Amino acid sequence: MHYREVETTREFVASMETGADWREEIESLADEQEIDAGFFYALGAVQDAEFWFYDQRRKEYEPVVFEEPLEVAACVGNVSWLDGERFAHTHAVLSRPSGQALAGHLNSATVFSGECHLREFDTELVRERDETTELDLWL
Template identity: 70%
Template sequence: MDYREVSGDREFVARLGHGADWRAEIESLADDEGIDAAWFVGMGAVQDADVWFYDQDDQEYHEVSFDEPMEVAACVGNVSLLDGERFAHTHVVLSRESGQALAGHLDAATVFAGELYVRTFDEPLVREHDEPTDLDLWL
């Protein structure tokens, strides 16, 4: 296990823009406020979503698209630097009208309504290639 202590004292609450892209809104906040490392949680609703699942055997993402309104029952993730750009690594649990839950790595989603809490870290988080998983993980 790799770990380190982090500190930070900047906190934000945000309302995501109706019709905007959920993940892009988080990255826009990070760009506007110069946030290179943070943890966030959110909730709300989306009009559609592209969710990725990482196949550990093939070591590649598979995308599933949903063109329907869904509740964002939970959203959790972090902001870090990936190839010099701010990246919002975002996971969600989405709920259909029936109550069926869908979950995974959120690539994109059109915001119907969204609320976000962000806590920053003073130390940057930088993603680099991890050979065993073929993923870009924190240093």
């Protein structure tokens, strides 16, 4: 296990723009406020969504697309640097009107409505390729 102690410095709440991309809205906030590392919670609703499922055997992401309105029951993630850009590593639980839940690594979604709480860390975090999993992780 790799770990380090971090302090929080600032916190923000934001309303997302209807029609924008969910993850890009979080990344834009981080860019505008020059947040190099942080953790966020969000909720709301989306008009569609694309999850990425990581096939552990093949070590590749596979997209899973939902072209329907969905409720964002829970969304959590972190902000750090990846390939020279701020990246919002986003996981979400989305629900259908029936209550059926869909969950995973949220790559993109079109915002219907969204609210986000972003907490900034006092240190920069950079994702690096982990040789075992072939994922970009905090090391």
